[in-house]
Amino acid sequence: MDRASAGLFGEVRKTLTGLWSLVVGLGVTGNQFYRRAVTVHYPRQTVDNLSTFRGPIELIPSAKDPMKPDCILCGMCEQSCPSGCIEVKSHFEEEPDAEEPKAQTPAGAASDPEKKAPPKKKKKTKVIDSFDLNFNLCSLCGLCVQSCPGSGLRFSHEAYLAGYSRSDFEFDLLARMRAKASGPGSAGSDSKR
Amino acid sequence: MSFTWIEKLEAEKKTETDYRKSGSRWEVVVKPEQVEAAARAAWDAGYFIEDISVVDLQEGFLVVYHFDHWQSPGRVTFKVLVPHEKPEVPTISHIHSGANWHERESFDFFGVVFTGHPDLKPLLLPDDLGFHPLLKKPEERASLDAIANVPEKPQEKPQEASGQAP
Amino acid sequence: MNPEQAFRNLAGDFYTRSLQPGPTENTLILNMGPQHPSTHGVLRIVLELDGEYILRADPVLGYIHRMHEKMGEVKTFAQYLPNMGRVDYLHALAWNWAYVGAVEKLCGVEVSERAEYLRVVTSEMNRISSHFVWWGAYLLDLGAFTPIMYAFDDREWLLDLLQIVTGSRLTYCYFRFGGVSDDVTPEFVEGTLKWCEHMRERLPMYKALVTDNVILRNRCEEIGPIDLDMARRYGATGPVLRGSGVAYDVRRAEPYSVYDRFQFEIPVGTGAGDAMDRYLVRLAEIEQSLNIIEQALKTLPEGPHMHEKAPKRLKAPKGETYFAVEGARGKIGVHLLSDGGKNPYRVKLRAPGFSNLSLFAELVRGVLLADAVSILGSLDMVIPEIDR
């Protein structure tokens, strides 16, 4: 400590500059005192940047039928999820109008005979039963959206999620998608803000 | 960047490794009783300890020490293989004080005992846990060969450095 | 059992008892934490006090231990990514980077040029946001309540920007093997440059309010000096080391990514290595990070945000690697071993705070309780990172 060497005069001067720094500090807070608050009064106001927020994932409805998802049911999202929070259930169903694909195959076969080689008896399609997201476990990493080979999944912009129990966050994404498609004012419409 | 101090070091095996691939410039395999001397040499050469990591392998525990230097960066890795039956390595915490906690952590996770450690009590895990969570099941353990750029099993080779008493 | 005996049994656990046999009589064993306002989360320090002077200190860790290293062994390489945002929640992107970098190094995955720049930008932004939290929290430790609000005001803007590109605000999971998960929008670039300007106007206010404040200076100067020997013995890195006057920064020492293309300085302390030095180094780092962000954004190359050859499903060869990056708290290292399986064989996470905190016990010997708080704050602890 070089306090002794500074002498009384130096000490007084140091104290005075110290005191002045306090006054400067008061000036800074005093200056802020008159400014407007920067916070958002939550229930009355909401933030305006939710369009970039990535909330729980949602299924993308197909362009033709908003009640049907674009999902091809490959299960990639299920596999890639680190926390195992996605569960896709599906079953095989025979194509209802088996005629139409048959009508198309000759056209394709003409150009590419190789493809004809395994002739399918009856075309079966996967039909979605349920697409569940256990949001309790989800860490919003986005690996599922990234791994989706088509465009079946995307992030929603829901930030205002609250519930009374864990079961409130076991989402049936299919139902949510349909609810969203049928009523624009339903849950998950924050993005328009 | 001079690594002459490594060349002087008594060790089972010294390899200059590809930094781009392994992130380490030198890899030195030492015997448990040579650890202290190696750590001392690293200290004298101006190195500081980065971390101590343990890998559970078929042949035993591979204790990996990483050292780095402030002025001439270049990671140096020391490796010690100790058998499962007697997982004991001398502590280096009296040379590199930072190793103290790393050793305690390794003791927590693997049960590797660092002999001479001043205070080898649990660090991250509860004191009454009773098992070591990072131990692998015997059938899950990979062999030394299965982990690339680890040189061949040093334990099996009767080395010329056998006459050294610590 | 008489009540006194029962009470004695009640008092203390394994860790207090392990400190119990003191060298002198009439000392006080004080448990600071795990619920204590200035231990930042759940650090616990068992102190032996003589009056208000600390005779011995013994940090007790593990209250938020989650065994991330074990999780790494049971998840695939890609599935381990979200864990990285949770090791150090304040500089999540550096951990993202350390792990992604290690895997890329191991598997020889190339990263697209644009992604490298985006990584630099977002990681530096994250560094600034981390320093803001530290700054506010440190002043809370010292008893000033207002600065954290100003810091959070600026940080909110920053988080809004990071949200545009990463989609989240705290526990980012943005980096991918071979690139980043999303490209940036022009408004992000514009907004960030604007924010950088705003910050340059704002930093003098920080200085006037806090840095020049005589009370703060008296609380920080000559407090907790770390000399070079001690820093090296404990393997201190980051601002803690730079505060002691060593210009050791992984961004320079082992240049990774495109850091060698940017002009920036490594702020170092005056040599005293006290809390004030560490404080000043961190504030200076905010400015340097602003420099890097501006340079990177102005020279942001076009191109994809993921390398074309980036593997959709990662196949790791067997091998071992170590990759280090410079986090807000120091050198973050990931020691990764693979036996060629789909999961890592072993992941060792080197948390900078772990080494930095380990010197705390030696540093606080003989200081006042209030100084211990100041020292602890100046080390910038993030307990989840230390406990992993």
Added chain:
Amino acid sequence: MNVLGIHIAIELIQIVVAVVVFLAFIGVNVLILVLMERKVAGRFQRRPGPFEVGPHGSLQTLADAVKMMAKELHTPGGADKILFWAAPIITFAPVVVCFMPVPFGPKYLTGWEMNLGVVLILAFSGLGVFGICLAGWSSNNKYSLIGAARAVAQSVAYEIPLLLSVLAVAFQVGSLNLSVITAGQGSWPWQWNVVVQPLSFFIFFVSTLGETNRAPFDLPEAESELTAGFHTEYSGMGFGVFFMAEYAAMVVVCSVGTILFLGGWNGPLVNGPWWFLAKVYGLLFVMMWLRWTFPRVRFDQLLNINWKWLTPLALLNLLVVALMVKLV
């Protein structure tokens, strides 16, 4: 019954009425002050502060008070039960007495006009630390104990410059009667004692910060070091009474400051209690401003400030004032 008996009876009634009135006054003021503190802190930090209970959050402290009263009074294990619960009362009771000689306005707005008003206030405000000390001791908590030790050292130290600066004014006026001191000052700011003795006022104000444990001198309850200091273990109204005592003590010292240095109820245009209250609240605002701006000093620094700066300065100041009084 003689005249003297009637006098005593009247005085007693007056005191009882005054105590009741002051209790109400303290209660209302604490409610307002806590709200004010939170609102002011909010303004400094660019946020609205309490906003939900009542219009603009105006009933927030009332709600908090109700909550506090409804809470369980918990006595920690190993605590000295009697002392533990006596401590808040011992801290709070002297503060009420301190209001007695305070002239809120001209004529009858004084609880009990007495010649030694200043001495009474200083004596009783010094008692508050006794309660804090007991609280720290009886809690059987180490943080509380350290907090109590700090409180005692701090309070003892800061009482000295406080006393000396008050004495300087008393020298100048030649009276210890607060009404007389008030009456000696004019209506306009340049007629107040603060113009004559700015240094005394500065010393007085800094000392009151130390005396009332306000930031940046709030070491007995320094929450980042001692969690909550001496009242760590108190729950419900036990804590509430400490809280009230702290704010009431603030009102007292600001009242004294107003009377001694800022002309009391004197003010431009019409003299009256409104001026008194305005000045008191002005001083309280400055206290809050300081609290929400500065970090906390360290304990040895706190004592250094006192023993190395304030006390010598106050002594010097007193000497100069005495000389001036003698000469003029």
